[in-house]
Amino acid sequence: MWKYANPRLFLDLAEKLLPWFAGLTVLLFAVGLYISLIGSPPDYQQGDSVRIMYVHVPAAWMALFCYVFMASASVVGLVWRHALADLAAKSTAPIGACFTFLALFSGSFWGKPMWGDWWVWDARVTSVLILFFLYLGYIALWETIEDHARAARAAAVLAIVGVIMVPIIKFSVDWWETLHQPASVLRFDGPTIHASLLWPLFTMALAFTFFFFTVLLIRMRTEIIQQRIRALRLAAIEE
Amino acid sequence: MSAFLSMGGYGAYVWPAYFAAALVLGLLTVWSLRKLKAEARQLERLESQLARHGERRPRPPATSQSAN
Numbered sequence: 001m002w003k004y005a006n007p008r009l010f011l012d013l014a015e016k017l018l019p020w021f022a023g024l025t026v027l028l029f030a031v032g033l034y035i036s037l038i039g040s041p042p043d044y045q046q047g048d049s050v051r052i053m054y055v056h057v058p059a060a061w062m063a064l065f066c067y068v069f070m071a072s073a074s075v076v077g078l079v080w081r082h083a084l085a086d087l088a089a090k091s092t093a094p095i096g097a098c099f100t101f102l103a104l105f106s107g108s109f110w111g112k113p114m115w116g117d118w119w120v121w122d123a124r125v126t127s128v129l130i131l132f133f134l135y136l137g138y139i140a141l142w143e144t145i146e147d148h149a150r151a152a153r154a155a156a157v158l159a160i161v162g163v164i165m166v167p168i169i170k171f172s173v174d175w176w177e178t179l180h181q182p183a184s185v186l187r188f189d190g191p192t193i194h195a196s197l198l199w200p201l202f203t204m205a206l207a208f209t210f211f212f213f214t215v216l217l218i219r220m221r222t223e224i225i226q227q228r229i230r231a232l233r234l235a236a237i238e239e
Numbered sequence: 240m241s242a243f244l245s246m247g248g249y250g251a252y253v254w255p256a257y258f259a260a261a262l263v264l265g266l267l268t269v270w271s272l273r274k275l276k277a278e279a280r281q282l283e284r285l286e287s288q289l290a291r292h293g294e295r296r297p298r299p300p301a302t303s304q305s306a307n
Contacts, residue, residue, distance in 0.1 A: 038243070042247055047247045048246040048250075048253060049246075049247075052253055055257055095267065098263050098264065102259060102260050102264075105256070106256035106260065110252065110256070112252060214268075218272060219274075225275070225278045
């Protein structure tokens with residue numbers, strides 16, 4: 001596995017994987033959207049508004065998954081100085097920010113009919129908003145620090161410190177009185193929602209996951225090319 | 240069809256959530272692909288520039304070549 005930390009080998013692997021990931025993403029979204037919107041029954045209490053869940057929950061899961069992925073890659077980049085790990089972390093941030101935004105946006109459109117308001121300063125909603133700002137801060141650090149190695153270090157430290165938000169978000173619904181409901185799928189005692197709602201949820205979650213890896217590969221390729229451009233320019237100056 | 244669009248009265252909430260997801264993920268994909276193409280083009284330009292530059296440079300005498 002470590003040999004793919006070599007950019008050249010990684011590029012070869014990425015090129016082979018990309019069409020498969022992209023194809024799977026499209027297929028999963030096609031099936032997922034069908035069962036989410038047509039092939040599943042409305043909820044007995046929430047009616048058709050429950051269909052917002054099939055966008056909202058996968059987006060929220062991926063917002064957290066991307067953050068953990070970014071922080072883990074940052075640890076590898078910081079401790080073992082793997083250049084590819086830094087690039088993986090950097091490439092993840094905008095994707096994670098998009099998922100976080102979508103979780104908040106779809107949550108707002110679900111909150112209006114169910115809670116009666118577009119926005120509530122509930123512990124879950126607020127902590128996810130903080131996660132969104134963490135992503136933006138991380139992106140801003142990369143943008144503002146000129147030197148690549150220094151930017152990588154500073155951004156990695158922010159990502160690692162910010163990982164504290166992940167358990168806070170996960171357990172916010174248990175620690176505080178929230179309007180947001182507690183977990184009903186990822187529980188120790190098994191899911192508490194009906195199977196007819198789980199199928200569209202898992203298919204969409206898988207679609208979101210493959211979407212993430214597809215765009216990640218595209219963005220990491222871009223970063224490797226940019227690194228090569230920087231190296232060539234530096235070599236040209238030194239000559 | 241209209242029953243499908245109305246989503247049991249929740250159409251005004253369900254559809255924007257799906258459209259926002261399609262829009263944001265779509266734009267992210269397009270942006271990422273365009274950036275990849277632009278950077279790949281730039282690398283190609285830079286590499287050909289450097290290759291041309293190398294050709295034009297007067298060849299050093301054979302003895303000092305290894306020192307390069």
